[in-house]
Amino acid sequence: MKPSKVVKNPRAKHDFKGRTCSITGVGSCVPERVLTNFDLEKIVETTDEWIVSRTGIKQRRIAAEKQFTSDLGAEAARRAMKKAGVTAEQIDLIIVATITPDMPFPATACVVQHKIGAHRAAAFDLEAACSGFIYGLEVGQQFIMSRTYETVLVIGAEKLSSIIDWKDRNTCVLFGDGAGAAILQNRANSHGLLTACMGADGSKAGLLSMPGGGSACPATVDSVTGRLHFLRMDGKETFKNAVNAMCTAAREVLQRCELDISQIKCVIPHQANRRIIDAVADRLGAKPEQLFVNLEKYGNTSAASVAIALDEAVESGAVQRGDLVLLVAFGAGLTWGAAVIEW
Numbered sequence: 445m446k447p448s449k450v451v452k453n454p455r456a457k458h459d460f461k462g463r464t465c466s467i468t469g470v471g472s473c474v475p476e477r478v479l480t481n482f483d484l485e486k487i488v489e490t491t492d493e494w495i496v497s498r499t500g501i502k503q504r505r506i507a508a509e510k511q512f513t514s515d516l517g518a519e520a521a522r523r524a525m526k527k528a529g530v531t532a533e534q535i536d537l538i539i540v541a542t543i544t545p546d547m548p549f550p551a552t553a554c555v556v557q558h559k560i561g562a563h564r565a566a567a568f569d570l571e572a573a574c575s576g577f578i579y580g581l582e583v584g585q586q587f588i589m590s591r592t593y594e595t596v597l598v599i600g601a602e603k604l605s606s607i608i609d610w611k612d613r614n615t616c617v618l619f620g621d622g623a624g625a626a627i628l629q630n631r632a633n634s635h636g637l638l639t640a641c642m643g644a645d646g647s648k649a650g651l652l653s654m655p656g657g658g659s660a661c662p663a664t665v666d667s668v669t670g671r672l673h674f675l676r677m678d679g680k681e682t683f684k685n686a687v688n689a690m691c692t693a694a695r696e697v698l699q700r701c702e703l704d705i706s707q708i709k710c711v712i713p714h715q716a717n718r719r720i721i722d723a724v725a726d727r728l729g730a731k732p733e734q735l736f737v738n739l740e741k742y743g744n745t746s747a748a749s750v751a752i753a754l755d756e757a758v759e760s761g762a763v764q765r766g767d768l769v770l771l772v773a774f775g776a777g778l779t780w781g782a783a784v785i786e787w
C-alpha cells in the first residue's frame with residue numbers, strides 16, 4: 445500500500461505512532477428477490493411514477509422467509525474478508541449495526557460470529573438506524589487506534605421487510621433488505637479512515653420509530669392489532685431533519701481534515717431519497733459526478749445503505765486507491781454521522 449501523501453490526518457496530532465485505521469476490504473450481499481414499483485402497485489394504492497418522482501427508487505430487494513439479517517450480514521462479511529485476505533480466526537471484534545436484529549437478544553453479531561466461524565471474536569450489536577454503519581466505523585476505529593484489537597469487522601445489515609407495514613403506502617415503498625461489511629485493520633502510515641463524527645437528537649425520536657416490542661410496549665394482542673410492531677415515519681419532518689443534519693455532519697468532518705468538498709472524489713450518502721441526496725449535495729457544493737447513488741436498485745436499506753454503496757463504488761471503480769471519500773448518513777434516533785476516508 446502506498447503511503448498517504450495528500451491529506452492532513454487529524455489523528456496525526458495525537459500520539460498514535462503512525463497507526464492508521466485502514467479499510468482493507470469491503471463486501472455486500474442483497475437478497476435475490478426483486479420487488480419493483482409495479483409489483484407494489486398491486487399491493488397498495490401507489491404508482492411507479494409517484495415513487496420514482498418523490499424518491500428515485502425503482503425497485504428493492506426482499507429477503508426470503510428463512511433468510512435473516514444475520515445471513516445477509518454473514519455473507520457480506522465473507523466477501524469483505526475475502527477481499528481483505530483475512531481469515532475468520534484473525535477477527536478480534538464483530539460489530540453489527542442493525543435495527544432489524546434476528547431477535548431482541550442475543551445480539552445478531554453473536555449469530556454472525558458463529559455463522560462465519562470467527563470464534564475468537566468479541567461481538568455486539570450497535571443500534572443507530574441508518575447512521576449505524578458510520579457509527580460502527582467510528583467505534584471500530586477506536587479499538588484499532590487504541591491497540592486493543594488488530595482486526596475489526598463492521599457490518600450494516602437489515603431485513604426491513606420484517607418490520608414494514610405492507611398496508612401503509614407512506615412507508616412500504618421506501619425500504620429494502622441487504623447488508624454491507626468492512627474489515628478495519630492497522631496499516632501504519634498508510635491510507636485509512638481520517639476522521640468520523642457522530643450525532644444524535646433523542647427529542648425527535650418519535651419521527652421515525654417502531655413503538656412495539658420493547659420494554660415500553662411489550663408484545664400483546666392489542667399491540668399487534670394496533671400495528672405497533674411496524675416502522676412508522678413522519679416523512680416530511682424526517683426529510684427536513686435529514687438534509688440539515690447530513691450537511692452539518694459533512695461540513696464538520698471536512699473542516700477537521702481541512703478539506704474542501706472539491707477535493708472529495710466520491711460522496712457516498714445514505715440512500716433514502718434522491719431528493720435528500722440532491723439537496724445535501726447542492727448545499728455542500730458537490731457536483732453530480734461526485735455523488736454515488738444506487739437507491740434506484742435497493743431503496744433505503746438503513747444501516748446497510750452506506751456499506752452497500754461503498755462496496756459498489758469500489759467495485760465499479762468510482763473509488764480507487766488514494767481517492768478521498770466522504771460518507772454521510774442520517775437516521776432514526778435521530779442520529780447522524782459522517783466520515784472522511786483516504787481510500
Ligand code: UT7
Binds near residue numbers: 679680686716717774
Ligand atoms: O432513512 C431514514 C431517513 N428517511 C428519510 O429520510 C425519508 C424522509 N422522507 C421522505 O423521503 C419523503 O418525505 C417521502 C418520500 C416519505 C414522502 O415524500 P413527500 O414529498 O414528503 O410526500 P408527502 O408525505 O407530502 O405526501 C404527499 C402526498 C400525500 O397525499 P395528499 O395528502 O397530498 O393527498 C400522500 O398521501 O403523496 C401521498 N403519498 C403517496 N401517493 C402515492 C404518500 N405515499 C404515497 C405513495 N404513493 N406511496
